[in-house]
Amino acid sequence: MKKLLAISIILVALTGCGSKEVTCTRSTNQTNLTMDVRYDVKYKGKYVTNEKRTEVLKTDDESIIKAYKAQLENIFENYKDLKYYETSIKVKDNTLTAYTDINYSKVDMKKLQKIDQTVTDEKIKLNDLLDAYKKLGFTCNK
Numbered sequence: 001m002k003k004l005l006a007i008s009i010i011l012v013a014l015t016g017c018g019s020k021e022v023t024c025t026r027s028t029n030q031t032n033l034t035m036d037v038r039y040d041v042k043y044k045g046k047y048v049t050n051e052k053r054t055e056v057l058k059t060d061d062e063s064i065i066k067a068y069k070a071q072l073e074n075i076f077e078n079y080k081d082l083k084y085y086e087t088s089i090k091v092k093d094n095t096l097t098a099y100t101d102i103n104y105s106k107v108d109m110k111k112l113q114k115i116d117q118t119v120t121d122e123k124i125k126l127n128d129l130l131d132a133y134k135k136l137g138f139t140c141n142k
Contacts, residue, residue: 019044022126024133024140033059039138041129048124053100065096072098078115082107 084103
């Protein structure tokens with residue numbers, strides 16, 4: 001009986017201390033263009049541990065896709081040598097999909113701060129990140 005109680009306490013402690021997730025989304029619909037952005041943010045306590053971003057741009061105007069792809073490639077170039085900061089861009093037909101996966105638990109935060117001036121601390125605070133996203137028009141729900 002004591003073993004069962006000990007195992008139950010350990011399981012509760014482990015699941016209670018695990019990471020949680022919040023999703024932030026924003027959609028834009030304009031003539032001949034839609035943009036859907038989704039940020040999945042994992043956090044533990046008050047700090048972000050991982051963030052996965054997906055941006056989907058759809059348009060029949062090939063020049064918009066080419067211009068946006070070039071802009072993203074230029075931005076992503078700054079992060080190419082940063083471990084645990086993964087990016088990719090895929091274009092298929094009239095859709096561009098950009099992915100970013102940031103493991104804040106493992107990424108070299110000092111190097112990240114040199115690249116991204118908005119990163120000012122050694123850890124990313126969940127509330128600060130969510131506040132920034134909300135100011136950009138995102139809807140976030142836990």
